[in-house]
Amino acid sequence: MPDAFDVLTTCVYCGCGCGLYLHVKDGLVCGSQPSRHHPVSRDNLCVKGWHIHESINHPDRLTTPLIRKNGALTPTTWEEALDFTAQQLGRIRDLHTGRAIGVLASAKCTNEENYLLQKFARTALATNNVDHCARL
Amino acid sequence: MAGLATTFGSGAMTNSINEIENAEVILVSGSNTTEAHPQVARRMLEAVDRGARLIVIDPRRTRLAECSHLHLALRPGTDIPLLNAMMRVLLDEGLADDLFIEMRTENFLALRDMLNRLDLAETAELTGVPLPLIRQAAQLYGRARKAVICYCLGVTQHVCGTENVQTIANLAMLAGHIEKEDTGVDPLRGQNNVQGACDMGALPNMLPSYQDVHNEDFREKFERGWGVKLPEAPGLTLVEMTHGGAQGSIRGMFIMGENPMLSDPTLSKVEETLRGLDFLAVSDIFLTETARLAQVVFPAACFAEKSGSFTNSERRVQMVRQAVPPPGECRADSEIIMELSRRLGYAMEYDSSGEVMEEIALLSPIYGGMHHDRLEQNWGLQWPCWDRNHPGTPFLHKYYFTRGRGHFMPANHTPPGELPGPEYPLLLMTGRIYHHYHTGTMTRKSERLTRECNQAVLQINPLDAKAQGLRQGETVRLVSRRGEITLAAGITDQVEPGMVYTTFHFAEAPINLLTNDAFDTGSRCPEYKVCAVRVEKIMDS
Numbered sequence: 001m002p003d004a005f006d007v008l009t010t011c012v013y014c015g016c017g018c019g020l021y022l023h024v025k026d027g028l029v030c031g032s033q034p035s036r037h038h039p040v041s042r043d044n045l046c047v048k049g050w051h052i053h054e055s056i057n058h059p060d061r062l063t064t065p066l067i068r069k070n071g072a073l074t075p076t077t078w079e080e081a082l083d084f085t086a087q088q089l090g091r092i093r094d095l096h097t098g099r100a101i102g103v104l105a106s107a108k109c110t111n112e113e114n115y116l117l118q119k120f121a122r123t124a125l126a127t128n129n130v131d132h133c134a135r136l
Numbered sequence: 137m138a139g140l141a142t143t144f145g146s147g148a149m150t151n152s153i154n155e156i157e158n159a160e161v162i163l164v165s166g167s168n169t170t171e172a173h174p175q176v177a178r179r180m181l182e183a184v185d186r187g188a189r190l191i192v193i194d195p196r197r198t199r200l201a202e203c204s205h206l207h208l209a210l211r212p213g214t215d216i217p218l219l220n221a222m223m224r225v226l227l228d229e230g231l232a233d234d235l236f237i238e239m240r241t242e243n244f245l246a247l248r249d250m251l252n253r254l255d256l257a258e259t260a261e262l263t264g265v266p267l268p269l270i271r272q273a274a275q276l277y278g279r280a281r282k283a284v285i286c287y288c289l290g291v292t293q294h295v296c297g298t299e300n301v302q303t304i305a306n307l308a309m310l311a312g313h314i315e316k317e318d319t320g321v322d323p324l325r326g327q328n329n330v331q332g333a334c335d336m337g338a339l340p341n342m343l344p345s346y347q348d349v350h351n352e353d354f355r356e357k358f359e360r361g362w363g364v365k366l367p368e369a370p371g372l373t374l375v376e377m378t379h380g381g382a383q384g385s386i387r388g389m390f391i392m393g394e395n396p397m398l399s400d401p402t403l404s405k406v407e408e409t410l411r412g413l414d415f416l417a418v419s420d421i422f423l424t425e426t427a428r429l430a431q432v433v434f435p436a437a438c439f440a441e442k443s444g445s446f447t448n449s450e451r452r453v454q455m456v457r458q459a460v461p462p463p464g465e466c467r468a469d470s471e472i473i474m475e476l477s478r479r480l481g482y483a484m485e486y487d488s489s490g491e492v493m494e495e496i497a498l499l500s501p502i503y504g505g506m507h508h509d510r511l512e513q514n515w516g517l518q519w520p521c522w523d524r525n526h527p528g529t530p531f532l533h534k535y536y537f538t539r540g541r542g543h544f545m546p547a548n549h550t551p552p553g554e555l556p557g558p559e560y561p562l563l564l565m566t567g568r569i570y571h572h573y574h575t576g577t578m579t580r581k582s583e584r585l586t587r588e589c590n591q592a593v594l595q596i597n598p599l600d601a602k603a604q605g606l607r608q609g610e611t612v613r614l615v616s617r618r619g620e621i622t623l624a625a626g627i628t629d630q631v632e633p634g635m636v637y638t639t640f641h642f643a644e645a646p647i648n649l650l651t652n653d654a655f656d657t658g659s660r661c662p663e664y665k666v667c668a669v670r671v672e673k674i675m676d677s
Contacts, residue, residue, distance in 0.1 A: 014174075016173055017446060022440055039515050055438075061466070073430075088388060092414060100388065104377070105333055105338035113392070116469075
C-alpha cells in the first residue's frame with residue numbers, strides 16, 4: 001500500500017451527506033477534500049467538512065476500555081469490560097425483564113450498527129426500549 | 137416525523153436536495169439553513185439567483201431571512217395559525233388545487249370547515265405577522281408551478297410539533313404542491329444519519345423500515361428471521377428513558393455514541409436518572425459528559441475507521457469507507473454489539489457490514505434493493521428501492537401517496553408549554569451554529585473550528601440589553617425555573633425585543649439545564665424552541 005492515498009467517504013457532520021475524500025498519509029488522516037461529482041457536495045464543503053480530520057487524530061480519543069473501580073474510571077481489558085457489561089445487563093434482564101433496560105442507538109453511527117443494536121435490544125435484551133436523538 | 141407519516145405515509149424529504157434549486161418558490165420554516173444545512177442553503181440561494189422567490193418563516197432575522205423576499209417574523213409557537221391563515225387565503229382567492237384535492241386526498245371537508253370558521257384578522261394578530269404579508273406569501277406559494285417547503289427543528293421542537301408538521305402538509309396538499317419533481321415538502325434532518333437510524337428501527341415502536349411493533353404480521357416476519365419471540369409492547373422513548381428519575385423503571389442502560397447529558401432537556405433530571413441506574417455502559421470515541429457517569433466505557437472506532445453506510449436527509453444511502461485502522465484498542469460498535477450479544481446468549485455473527493446490509497435488504501422493503509455492491513457504484517441509492525433492479529426514488533408520492541390518499545389533518549393553535557411572565561420576561565429559543573455540531577464532542581476538538589467560535593453567545597436585542605445596561609461580550613447569567621448558566625451577551629437585532637437565542641453545543645454553558653421538558657404528545661419531541669427566562673447582569677465581586 002502506498003504511504004499516501006485518498007479514500008472516498010461520506011461526511012458525518014449533518015444530514016446533507018456530502019461526499020468527500022480523506023487524505024491518508026503514513027496511516028493518519030491528515031486532510032479532506034470535496035468530491036467534484038458527488039450530487040450533494042459538488043466540489044464544495046462547509047467549514048466542518050474541511051476540518052473533519054482534526055477530531056479523528058485528537059489525543060483525547062479513548063483508546064482502551066474503562067471500568068469503574070473504587071469510584072474512578074480505570075483502564076481495563078476488553079474481556080473484562082465485555083464480560084462485566086454482559087453480566088450486568090443479563091442480571092437486570094433476568095431480574096426485572098427487558099423492560100428495565102434502555103438502549104440508545106445513535107444518529108452518528110452507521111445503518112448497519114443501528115440495525116445490529118436494535119436487533120440486539122429486541123432479541124438478546126428482550127426490550128423495545130430502543131431510541132435515538134432523532135428529535136433533538 | 138409522526139406528522140408526515142399520518143398525512144403522506146412517509147416521514148422523509150419528498151424531494152432530492154438538488155431539486156430545490158429548480159423550484160420557483162421556496163418556503164423555509166424553522167430552519168437556520170445557512171448554518172445547519174449549508175449545502176441545502178446553497179441550493180436555495182442558487183434558486184434565488186435564478187429568479188426564485190424565497191419566503192422565510194422564522195422569529196429571528198437569520199442570514200437566510202436577510203436574503204429572502206418575504207420574511208414572516210412570527211411569534212414563536214404560532215406556526216399553526218400562520219399556516220392556517222395562509223390556507224384560508226388560498227381558499228378565498230381560488231388558489232386551491234381542486235383537481236389534486238379531489239383525486240389524491242381525503243378529509244378535505246374537515247379542513248375547509250375549520251378554515252372557514254377562522255377569523256383572518258384575529259389569526260394574523262395572534263402570529264404577530266401583518267395580514268398583507270401573510271396574504272402575499274400565500275399568493276406567491278399558491279400561484280407557483282413548482283414550490284418546495286423546507287422545514288427543520290424550529291417546526292418540530294414544540295409541544296404541538298406533530299400538528300405543526302401536519303399543517304405544513306395540509307398547505308402543500310391544498311396547493312397541490314406535491315408528487316412532482318422540484319415540488320414537495322422537505323424536512324431537513326439534523327444529524328448525518330438520523331434518517332438511517334429511524335429507517336433501521338432504532339425506534340421504540342417501529343421495527344426496521346417503519347414496520348409497526350404492534351402489528352402481529354410484521355413481528356412474526358422478524359421472529360422468523362431472527363429466530364426468537366419479540367416483545368410486543370412498544371418501548372419507551374429516549375426522553376422517557378432519560379427522565380425516569382433515580383427510582384425509575386429503567387435500571388440498566390447501554391448508550392452507543394450519544395450524549396444525553398448535553399442534548400436532552402432539563403439536564404438535572406437526566407443526571408439524576410443516569411446516576412440512579414444500577415448499571416450504565418457507554419460506547420463513544422471521546423469521554424463525553426455521559427460517559428463520565430458510566431460503569432463501563434468502550435472506546436469506539438470513528439467513521440474513518442470502519443465501513444458501512446449512512447442515509448442522508450434526501451433518503452440517499454451512501455457508503456462510509458474505512459480509511460485508517462482504529463487507534464489503540466478501539467473497536468467498531470458493530471463488534472462491541474456482537475461480542476455482548478454472544479455473551480448474553482444470542483449469537484450474531486457477521487463477517488462484514490455488507491453482510492448485515494444483506495439481512496436489512498431481506499427484512500426491510502424500502503431497503504429491498506440496497507446491497508453494498510450497488511451502493512459502491514454511482515452515489516448510493518435513494519429509498520424506497522424495492523429490489524436489486526430498482527433504480528431508487530429521487531422524489532416521493534408520484535401518482536399516489538405512500539399511504540394511498542393524502543390525509544388532511546386540520547389543527548388549531550396550541551400555546552407553548554411555558555410563556556414569559558413577570559418573573560421570567562424573556563422567551564428563550566435554542567439552535568445550532570455553523571462551526572459546531574450537536575454536543576460538540578467532535579467539533580470542539582478541532583483546533584480551527586474552536587478558533588472560529590469557542591463560546592456560547594446569548595443573542596439579545598439592543599433594547600433589552602440597554603434596559604439591563606449590558607455591553608457587547610459581557611458575561612451574563614441566564615436563569616429559568618429549572619436552572620441557570622453564565623454566557624456571553626451578543627447584542628444583535630437578529631432577535632426581536634423580548635426574545636433571546638443561544639446554542640446547545642457548549643458543555644460549559646449547558647443550555648439544556650434551562651430548557652423545559654414539555655413534550656409534543658405525538659412525537660415525544662421536547663419543546664426546545666420556547667421557554668421563559670430572565671437575563672441578569674453579573675455585578676462585580
